[in-house]
Amino acid sequence: MSDGARVIVGVSGSLHSLTALHRAAEEARARQAVLVPVLAWTPVGGERNYRARPCPPLLRAWQELAEGRLEQALGQAFGGLPIGLPSQPMVLRGEAAAVLTGLADRPDDLLVVSSGEQGGLRTGLRRALRRSVARQCLKRARCGVLVVPPSTLHEDLRALHRGIDLRELAAA
Template sequence: MHGNGRHEGSGGGRVVVGVSGSLGSLAALHRGVAEARHRGAELVPVLAWEPPGGEFGYRRSPCPPLLAAVREAAERRLLDALDAAFGGADPGVPLRPLVIRGETGPALVQAADRPEDLLVLGQSGGLLRRRLRGSVPAYCARKADCPVLTVPVPELLHELEAMNRRTRWHLPVGEMSELLFVKG
């Protein structure tokens, strides 16, 4: 499942989808399946990962067991995201999950390295993340050699966030903490 993102011999093209496990990336997976069906293409869900502290930090203080654990966690996260997106059902298109070590934007551009590929991305992280690390869709749109399709955040997510904001401000503090920290 891990590799460098380059594949030879794929016949009907590829739809490469950036996956993080977020609702935005799950929406991108569903759109990617629809695009792969329409094109008769292979679906390549990609999750990029980095060592804790980034590559520079890892070079300064390498720890192979930690690196292996982080890679395995990334593989589990990708499989969990696929399970969440498809509920364990076959998506109905050829599927080749891929985990790539590297920053998200460059890893996705590396994976979608053919002009006939399609790179599908969900909404990139929150505002703080985009300000600190930049927008992955913007990076990919600038650097990719193939078309890039950005899938908007599902409308339901907007509604849930709005409901959470309204609820947070109208409840007494004790009740609010119960709502915000209950796992479901």
């Protein structure tokens, strides 16, 4: 394994982040690096609201929920930690882009993030309300950043969700 080489990947549990997690594992294997899956979280309502009305038991519950989400994401992606690949999963409190770029601070690190959802009115509204984590990481990172587009399977899943028969897509 390369001395200190790390592939750091943002994980939220979404299908898009699972795609990025798989790609990050491929990169870590190819680079003989440690895979560092990271789930960043903030208190419900944001840090500002929490500081105004702190509640340590609630904070512990949110931390535990975040740990469970990361464990579930690793379970969905690999059935647990990836076999034969050194891994250091982390759950850190803070905004995703700041946490990821703060952690990926070495020149030989690789930061892997999902590009998120593509297109659609709801996606456009979400994007207007909050800036893209991938864009923020590209802007702030001190190492290489790999932005992973959604898998082609995501469109098939969207079609299923909208009630479109996949046989119609295959015939087109």
